[in-house]
Amino acid sequence: MSSPTLTDKVSKMIRQDILNGDLKPGQKLVVAELKEKYAVGASPIREALVQLSWKKYVRLEPQKGCWVSSVTHSELSDLFESLKIAASHLLKKAIQQGDENWELEVLSAFHKLSRIQHTEEAFDNSEWEERHQRFHTALLEGSDAHTMYGFFLELDNQVKRYRYLALNSDSFDTKTFINVDEHESLMKLVLAKNEDQALQVLEKHLDNTQRKIESILPEEEE
Incomplete structure (x- = not known):
């Protein structure tokens, strides 16, 4: 060995x-x-x-x-359907259970995300992806649902392949794919313990991400 x-x-x-x-x-x-x-x-x-x-x-x-591994519309749809279920469950519990240390981690993760340069010349897609993933995991770490969190991480690491594919695509546009305002809205709702609206914004954000990735995937042969 x-x-x-x-x-x-x-x-x-x-x-x-x-x-x-x-x-x-x-x-x-x-x-x-x-x-x-x-x-x-x-x-x-x-x-x-x-x-x-x-x-x-x-x-x-x-x-x-x-x-x-291949990338397909059907797999992407399946992954996001499961991702939304896991993320929504975890975010709801995080809002209910998260303490001050968790809130500080969320603030720190968003600050680092917001500092990424968005101009085409300066944009670093690997740095964005890592900070973006860290922001989303920070949101959910306030929950004590450890098994579900592990499931979420498995799903998100599979979705990462698709996010990178979009980031590396010739048709990638930072102005349409990167939306810091949407992440800021989600952060503020979470920290304000506004559970219902936070869950709505999270689902909308994941739906938007899925659509943007789908737009760069090749059509599947029937």
Whole structure:
């Protein structure tokens, strides 16, 4: 067995290349080519691919090979339907249970999100994605529903592939995709303990995100 640290490192590199679009949806992953690309042996490559298959970033077929997972309208719809259920449940509980430390984490996460430069020249899509994800997880961490929170994180890490696809798309427009005002409205409603309106804004935000991602996905063959 190779070092778990090396396997984890290789897994992160492959994952990031999938997110950045260097390894494209549906692309076959050949161990010999990956060995050369990442300058490591076959064993950590194979172990990393198994790890990524657990997270659904790649698809493994015994005796056939390994591919970067495809992106589809149907999967995106399924993911967002589940994401909305989990996020709404967690946000409701967070508003009811969250303490002062949680509120400070939400404020801090929003401040960092709002500091991202939105001009086309200065925009860093990786930095935006990480701060954006951190804001949404901070909102939900006030809940004590740990199992549901773990489920949410699994879903969100799958949706991350789609968000990166939109961020890296030639048709991506920061003015339409990035909406700090919407996030600020959500933050204020959450901190004001306005549960009903906060849940409405969250659902609208997730619906808007889904539509924007759908607009850049290729049409599926019937």
